[in-house]
Amino acid sequence: MSLIQAQSLKKLYRxxxxxxxxxxxxxxxxxxxxxxxxxxxxxxxxxxxxxxxGCIEVPTEGVILFDGIDxxxxxxxxxxxxxxxxxxxxxxxxxxxxVLTAFENVEFPLLKKNLSRTQRHKRVEEALExxxxxxxxxHRPDELxxxxxxxxxxxxxxxxxxxxxxxxxxxxxxxRQTGLQILEIMQDLNQRYRTVFVFSTHDTxxxxxxRRLIHMRDGRLIAKGPQP
Amino acid sequence: xxxxxxLPLAFRNIRRNRMRSxxxxxxxxFGAAAIILAGGFFQDTFLRMRxxxxxxxxxxxxxxxxxxxxxxxxxxxxxxxxxxxxVVEALGSxxxxxxxxxxxxxxxxxxxxxxxxxxxxxxxNPDGEVxxxxxxxxxxxxxxxxxxxxxxxxxxxxFGVLLGQGLARATRLSxxxxxxxxxxxxxxxLNAYDxxxxxxxxxxxxEFDDRGLRMPLETAQRLLRTEAVESLIVLLRDTRHxxxxxxxxxxxxxxxxxxxxxxWHELADFYNRxxxxxxxxxxxxxxxxxxxxVLSVFNTVNMSITERTREIxxxxxxxxxxxxxxxxxLLEGLLMGIVGGVFGLLLGTALAHLLSIVGxxxxxxxxxxxxxxxxxxxxxxxxxxxFGVATLSAFFSSWYPARRASGLVIADALRHT
Ligand SMILES: Nc1ncnc2c1ncn2[C@@H]1O[C@H](COP(=O)(O)OP(=O)(O)OP(=O)(O)O)[C@@H](O)[C@H]1O
Ligand SMILES: [Mg+2]
Numbered sequence: 001m002s003l004i005q006a007q008s009l010k011k012l013y014r015x016x017x018x019x020x021x022x023x024x025x026x027x028x029x030x031x032x033x034x035x036x037x038x039x040x041x042x043x044x045x046x047x048x049x050x051x052x053x054g055c056i057e058v059p060t061e062g063v064i065l066f067d068g069i070d071x072x073x074x075x076x077x078x079x080x081x082x083x084x085x086x087x088x089x090x091x092x093x094x095x096x097x098x099v100l101t102a103f104e105n106v107e108f109p110l111l112k113k114n115l116s117r118t119q120r121h122k123r124v125e126e127a128l129e130x131x132x133x134x135x136x137x138x139h140r141p142d143e144l145x146x147x148x149x150x151x152x153x154x155x156x157x158x159x160x161x162x163x164x165x166x167x168x169x170x171x172x173x174x175x176r177q178t179g180l181q182i183l184e185i186m187q188d189l190n191q192r193y194r195t196v197f198v199f200s201t202h203d204t205x206x207x208x209x210x211r212r213l214i215h216m217r218d219g220r221l222i223a224k225g226p227q228p
Numbered sequence: 229x230x231x232x233x234x235l236p237l238a239f240r241n242i243r244r245n246r247m248r249s250x251x252x253x254x255x256x257x258f259g260a261a262a263i264i265l266a267g268g269f270f271q272d273t274f275l276r277m278r279x280x281x282x283x284x285x286x287x288x289x290x291x292x293x294x295x296x297x298x299x300x301x302x303x304x305x306x307x308x309x310x311x312x313x314x315v316v317e318a319l320g321s322x323x324x325x326x327x328x329x330x331x332x333x334x335x336x337x338x339x340x341x342x343x344x345x346x347x348x349x350x351x352x353n354p355d356g357e358v359x360x361x362x363x364x365x366x367x368x369x370x371x372x373x374x375x376x377x378x379x380x381x382x383x384x385x386x387f388g389v390l391l392g393q394g395l396a397r398a399t400r401l402s403x404x405x406x407x408x409x410x411x412x413x414x415x416x417x418l419n420a421y422d423x424x425x426x427x428x429x430x431x432x433x434x435e436f437d438d439r440g441l442r443m444p445l446e447t448a449q450r451l452l453r454t455e456a457v458e459s460l461i462v463l464l465r466d467t468r469h470x471x472x473x474x475x476x477x478x479x480x481x482x483x484x485x486x487x488x489x490x491x492w493h494e495l496a497d498f499y500n501r502x503x504x505x506x507x508x509x510x511x512x513x514x515x516x517x518x519x520x521x522v523l524s525v526f527n528t529v530n531m532s533i534t535e536r537t538r539e540i541x542x543x544x545x546x547x548x549x550x551x552x553x554x555x556x557x558l559l560e561g562l563l564m565g566i567v568g569g570v571f572g573l574l575l576g577t578a579l580a581h582l583l584s585i586v587g588x589x590x591x592x593x594x595x596x597x598x599x600x601x602x603x604x605x606x607x608x609x610x611x612x613x614x615f616g617v618a619t620l621s622a623f624f625s626s627w628y629p630a631r632r633a634s635g636l637v638i639a640d641a642l643r644h645t
Pocket of ligand 2: 046047048168
């Protein structure tokens with residue numbers, strides 16, 4: 001059985017009288033250990049699909065099974081707990097909490113878990129180590145470069161040991177060189193921890209680093225790359 | 229997830245926009261300080277009025293012959309304490325009793341030769357009254373009944389009397405003038421003596437100020453041809469002992485000596501009404517201050533939450549429940565209230581002290597005749613109330629913004645710029 005199974009996902013947005021069809025029926029399976037890119041022109045529905053998979057938005061139609069669980073049937077609190085347990089997010093704009101240090105940002109999702117302070121700190125150090133930022137824990141986000149911030153964000157996504165990390169255009173705000181470094185870190189984590197990565201991108205060089213490439217257009221999947 | 233772990237974040241979020249937080253904290257602090265000042269002013273007014281009445285007329289407890297309060301107004305001379313001595317001794321043995329002084333009040337006619345007015349005469353023990361009217365421990369107040377002109381009563385001058393300043397004005401009498409006072413004796417015949425005006429007094433009671441006259445008790449007794457006294461005024465070491473001493477008098481003594489006792493507050497009808505009125509005004513004031521604090525905190529929290537929409541979306545995406553996000557934001561409001569409240573307490577107490585040292589000049593109170601200086605009396609309940617209003621209104625004004633934020637669709641919040 002696949003880790004994630006999405007069946008005939010549709011998402012409509014109502015803007016006044018006009019209705020935007022962001023997803024027009026998407027079937028998708030994600031397997032354990034995948035490293036997958038979503039590619040497609042602007043407006044093709046990449047972000048929408050990631051949001052639905054990440055359980056931070058509700059499909060208009062369709063079902064998502066995560067490890068056999070229908071996440072559409074969860075209450076808001078159950079969804080939150082589900083995300084804390086299973087999903088990590090990386091955003092195009094990093095979305096670090098500006099008043100917290102890098103260390104505290106990474107620690108923040110762990111506040112939800114029943115961990116002692118020492119356990120938490122150990123995990124944070126591990127995660128920062130994994131993204132190569134062990135030295136910069138005391139810095140505030142505004143004291144870090146874009147690439148460093150995104151690495152902090154990856155550490156934050158990683159620290160809860162989720163099974164899937166969803167990254168919406170993680171490299172779009174970075175120069176190419178830094179973007180490729182970020183991708184390398186993601187690849188490394190994927191291999192080390194078998195964390196599933198699904199990320200969207202416009203950049204052909206970035207998408208070519210994926211093991212599986214999914215093309216989207218007008219709210220549909222148009223081609224699937226090789227299964228891992 | 230415990231709320232405590234959100235504390236550092238909540239604190240830093242408040243410090244994030246310093247200017248805005250300062251303005252909000254100032255609003256909360258001023259609100260709390262205003263409650264302390266207004267409440268402390270009322271407290272001080274109550275205290276002065278109360279102590280003024282006690283130390284001029286009422287004492288803490290008044291002792292009469294049993295039945296005086298029901299029947300005495302119609303036939304006062306039938307309800308006299310014929311032998312006060314044993315009663316005084318018994319009262320004197322009670323704890324916390326500081327002074328017992330006898331009085332005899334009756335009505336009479338005062339004639340200046342030109343005109344005649346009816347007056348309320350009080351025969352008093354001059355030494356006892358001197359001790360009764362001394363007020364201690366209240367700034368800018370030292371006497372209940374003030375001697376304005378001339379000198380106080382003296383047993384060496386049995387026919388020297390004191391006039392209320394209102395009475396003196398109405399009769400155009402001044403110190404040194406001669407008057408005749410005419411009254412019914414206890415037995416029912418008429419008697420009159422010549423007196424000299426020895427001094428003028430100002431009383432906290434306008435009625436007594438306008439119609440009152442004081443003479444030595446022994447002179448009054450000679451005028452009325454009696455050995456009895458009408459009442460005994462009991463002064464305690466502190467007003468708070470009133471109830472316990474009263475209970476002891478009611479319990480046993482009243483029966484043994486055939487007397488009845490009244491506490492000052494049973495006789496201070498006007499005072500009680502003023503207190504009730506001020507209390508109500510104070511409640512209205514607190515409500516107004518709470519509304520102002522709520523509006524200002526609401527505005528800040530609402531703005532700061534709107535600015536942080538994407539951040540809040542991120543926090544929820546990381547797996548925090550709506551209820552947890554709500555808790556974080558409420559904690560911010562509460563912290564703001566606590567910090568503002570503490571500043572308010574400091575500001576309020578400091579201003580209260582300053583104003584108390586300087587003293588606030590006040591016109592005579594309703595029913596009174598003397599200009600006075602008010603202070604601000606800060607009592608613990610007032611501090612608690614000010615702090616409570618500050619924290620609670622800050623907390624509750626975060627309620628709606630916190631609810632709204634925690635109800636956002638996460639994906640929408642993340643798209644927010
Ligand atoms: N909240 C929303 N309300 C209305 N329309 C929306 C909303 N979110 C997305 N859409 C629309 O849905 C469609 C798909 O948007 P989506 O953001 O998923 O595309 P995308 O592939 O991520 O594009 P981009 O590469 O520009 O990020 C677009 O037409 C977009 O305008
Ligand atoms: Mg997008």
